[in-house]
Amino acid sequence: MTNILIIARKEIQEGLRNRWVLATTLLLAALALTLSFLGSAPTGNVGVNRLDVVIVSLSSLTIFLVPLIALLLSHDAVVGEAERGTMLLLLSYPIGRSEVILGKFLGHLAILAFATFCGYGAAALAMSGTGAEVGSQSWIAFGFMVGYSVLLGAIFLAIGYLTSTLASERSTAGGIAIGIWLFFVLIYDMALLGGLVAAQGHAVPPLLLDLLLVANPTDAYRLLNLGTGSAGALSGLAGIAENSRLSPPVLTIALLAWTIVPLAVANLIFSRREA
Amino acid sequence: MTMTVEIDEVSKRYGKVEAVKNVAFDLNVGETIALVGHNGAGKTTLIKLMLGLIRPTAGQVRVLGEDPARGDFAVRQRLGYLPESVSFHLALTGRETLSFYARLKRVDVTKADVLFERVGLTPEAADRPVRTYSKGMRQRLGLAQALLGEPRVLLLDEPTSGLDPALRRSFYDLVADLRDRGATVLLSSHALTELEGRADRVIIVNRGIKIADGTLDELRRIARLPTRISIRLANDRPAPVWANGSSRWKKNGQTLEADVLPEDKIALLHDITAHPDELADLAVAEPTLDDLYAHFLNGQGKP
Numbered sequence: 375m376t377n378i379l380i381i382a383r384k385e386i387q388e389g390l391r392n393r394w395v396l397a398t399t400l401l402l403a404a405l406a407l408t409l410s411f412l413g414s415a416p417t418g419n420v421g422v423n424r425l426d427v428v429i430v431s432l433s434s435l436t437i438f439l440v441p442l443i444a445l446l447l448s449h450d451a452v453v454g455e456a457e458r459g460t461m462l463l464l465l466s467y468p469i470g471r472s473e474v475i476l477g478k479f480l481g482h483l484a485i486l487a488f489a490t491f492c493g494y495g496a497a498a499l500a501m502s503g504t505g506a507e508v509g510s511q512s513w514i515a516f517g518f519m520v521g522y523s524v525l526l527g528a529i530f531l532a533i534g535y536l537t538s539t540l541a542s543e544r545s546t547a548g549g550i551a552i553g554i555w556l557f558f559v560l561i562y563d564m565a566l567l568g569g570l571v572a573a574q575g576h577a578v579p580p581l582l583l584d585l586l587l588v589a590n591p592t593d594a595y596r597l598l599n600l601g602t603g604s605a606g607a608l609s610g611l612a613g614i615a616e617n618s619r620l621s622p623p624v625l626t627i628a629l630l631a632w633t634i635v636p637l638a639v640a641n642l643i644f645s646r647r648e649a
Numbered sequence: 650m651t652m653t654v655e656i657d658e659v660s661k662r663y664g665k666v667e668a669v670k671n672v673a674f675d676l677n678v679g680e681t682i683a684l685v686g687h688n689g690a691g692k693t694t695l696i697k698l699m700l701g702l703i704r705p706t707a708g709q710v711r712v713l714g715e716d717p718a719r720g721d722f723a724v725r726q727r728l729g730y731l732p733e734s735v736s737f738h739l740a741l742t743g744r745e746t747l748s749f750y751a752r753l754k755r756v757d758v759t760k761a762d763v764l765f766e767r768v769g770l771t772p773e774a775a776d777r778p779v780r781t782y783s784k785g786m787r788q789r790l791g792l793a794q795a796l797l798g799e800p801r802v803l804l805l806d807e808p809t810s811g812l813d814p815a816l817r818r819s820f821y822d823l824v825a826d827l828r829d830r831g832a833t834v835l836l837s838s839h840a841l842t843e844l845e846g847r848a849d850r851v852i853i854v855n856r857g858i859k860i861a862d863g864t865l866d867e868l869r870r871i872a873r874l875p876t877r878i879s880i881r882l883a884n885d886r887p888a889p890v891w892a893n894g895s896s897r898w899k900k901n902g903q904t905l906e907a908d909v910l911p912e913d914k915i916a917l918l919h920d921i922t923a924h925p926d927e928l929a930d931l932a933v934a935e936p937t938l939d940d941l942y943a944h945f946l947n948g949q950g951k952p
Contacts, residue, residue: 380752384738391740391778459736463794466700466730467753468722648703 377469381477382484389447389485398443398485402493405435410497425501425512429519432494433599436523437592440490441530442555447482448534449551452644453541471645475539479531479637486527494520519599525629529591530555532636539640539647562590584620591632598625651678653802653833654699659708661694661857668694670857671708676802676833681824683848684837685942691857692837693733696804699835700730713801726754729800733807733837735791739780743770743790746779747797756798764793769819784811792820796827803827803834809843821847841938853945861945865938872944874936875908880921881930904930 389395409431452475455461464474498516534551541547566586570578587593597620620628654676661669669691676682686692697703698710701717701724710717715724737746743765751761765775768789779787788811795803809817824834824847838844841851844865851868853861861868881904898905909917914933921928936944 377753380749384741384749387745388738388740459732459734460738462702462732463730463735463791464753465702466725466728466732467750468725469753470722 377473378477378480381469381474382481385478385481386484389481394447395485395488398489399492401443402435402439402489403496405439406432406493406497407500409435410501425498425516428497428501429512429516430600432497432523433519433596436490436519436526437596438559440486440523440527441559441592443489444482444486444527444530445534445537445551445555447485448478448531449537449541449547450544451478451482451535452538452640453547454538454544457544472641475535475637475641475644479528479535482531483524483528486531487524490520490523490527494523515599522595522598522626522629525626525633526591526595529629529632529636532633532640535640536636536643539643558590558592563593566593587620588625588628591629594620594625594628594632598622598629652676653678653713654835655709655711656695656698657709657711659695659698659705659710661691661698661703662706668857669698669705672854672857672859673708674852674859674862676835678801678833679828679831680850681828681834681836681848682850682852683841683844684835684852684854685839685841685844686837686854687839687946690854692854693806694857695854696730696806696835696837699802699804700728701725726798727801729795729797729803731791731795731803731805731808734810735787737779737787737790740778742778743775743782743786746790747775747793750794751797754798761793761797764796767796767823768793769816785813785816788812789816792823799830799832801832803832805835806837807839808836809838817843841942845938853942855946860948865941868941868945869936870911872936872941873910874940874944875910876914876936877906877908877934878914878917878921879904879906879930879932879934880928881905883927883929 386395410428452461455464465471533554537547537550537554541550587597652675656672656674658671658673659669660667660671672691672695684692684695694703698705699712699717701710701712701719701722704718713724713727717724717728741749744762747761747764748758751758762775765772770786770789770793774782774786779790782790788808792805792808795805809820812820824836828834828849836844836848844851848865850864851861852859853868861871863871879901897907897909899907907917918933922931
């Protein structure tokens with residue numbers, strides 16, 4: 375455990391030094407603030423709780439941005455160190471290979487969590503600063519949204535490590551990472567939508583739809599944040615959520631599995647490899 | 650137990666390439682050993698085997714009595730390693746880098762600071778990011794991390810490449826110091842020349858095979874390399890008898906040259922210097938370490 379913390383600490387130190395932490399925090403804060411003020415303009419102050427609007431817009435922001443940041447952080451983690459020659463020295467120390475992977479994961483996750491908490495927290499603070507009435511229900515939903523955003527980041531960190539252990543060159547890992555981002559964030563939903571249109575109103579079996587939604591972590595995330603409560607009514611996803619048997623616990627387990635499985639596979643491959 | 654590293658008939662195969670073939674040797678306490686070979690001869694593979702980073706295809710490696718590739722890596726706490734062309738995380742300072750490695754080895758971080766002085770990095774340099782370091786400074790930082798925790802076995806892969814002569818000397822002083830404290834120091838190198846007087850023992854590997862193992866004097870004796878004697882005859886004298894009678898003399902411009910085996914050397918010198926006025930000049934060139942190295946490589950080691 376100590377070794378994992380030592381590695382994590384070094385990753386954070388490096389992240390602070392090369393301004394990754396600063397850049398991601400500022401980016402998330404700037405976009406979150408912009409979205410929460412501009413995004414709520416069309417709804418005005420009528421009826422709708424303003425924080426719910428913020429949840430809807432920030433969730434969409436998360437789906438685009440957090441996986442991208444996570445993949446940028448993680449795709450380089452193993453193959454980059456191997457290429458620069460630092461991995462060989464590290465592995466000659468009394469440290470297990472799984473400790474290296476887990477330590478890096480923990481460090482990167484801390485960076486991502488910090489950026490998300492600060493960035494989105496700034497938006498929430500600004501919102502309450504304007505004096506808008508916000509119910510406790512909405513605050514809880516907001517807290518969950520931030521938590522799930524970090525979890526979504528963890529998933530793409532894990533996927534990034536898997537890419538990084540599989541690729542033999544940094545550039546390959548980078549390319550694969552971009553491909554993964556495009557697939558999960560853009561292509562998958564378009565294909566799903568296209569499929570539903572092509573089905574021409576024939577009812578898609580609910581089980582299939584559930585599987586399709588869980589097979590993409592960003593969809594599971596979307597459903598978790600936008601499927602329930604007043605945010606659900608705003609986003610229009612409540613309809614799907616109601617017909618689905620995917621309850622929040624099931625979705626949360628799916629997200630956790632999406633983190634653990636790629637991380638475990640990356641760990642296995644890295645441990646079996648000879649450096 | 651005086652044996653620290655035991656390599657027992659070890660082979661390592663990468664796909665079809667046999668990087669190391671049936672190599673066996675032992676390293677002892679307080680010994681400085683030079684592992685010499687061309688690039689790609691198997692030096693780095695042997696070092697990685699001793700570190701437990703790779704497992705042998707056949708044979709057994711034992712370091713400090715344990716298999717380095719197995720278990721809780723406790724043995725690595727007593728190992729120091731300097732990779733060939735070492736590199737570090739560029740954004741961190743030298744001090745941060747060293748304390749990171751010190752923590753991994755469970756060495757007191759304040760003790761690590763002393764190492765900067767020992768390898769000749771100024772405190773000012775230690776607080777600069779590694780990005781700004783010259784090759785020599787990186788090498789020193791690499792050496793500092795290898796020295797963390799008073800290692801019993803030090804494996805240094807091409808440690809002096811990129812160091813200037815002054816630094817090279819202080820590096821070898823450091824190695825001698827460690828040897829006196831009982832550490833086993835293995836230096837890999839692709840040149841024998843700078844190791845004269847610095848290594849107790851030389852192991853030469855070529856294409857994965859150990860072709861020589863012994864002290865430099867032993868290797869010289871085994872190789873029986875000839876000494877080259879060159880003479881210039883005095884102009885105003887008739888050619889001496891020994892120069893005409895023997896076929897060993899080759900004319901090279903104004904000088905005569907002969908290659909003689911060690912046992913004939915003294916007798917020959919005695920003959921030709923019997924009449925000093927016949928000679929204008931005389932030079933005796935002992936075989937250099939490079940000659941010795943070339944001899945073993947060409948012969949592929951009939952010891």
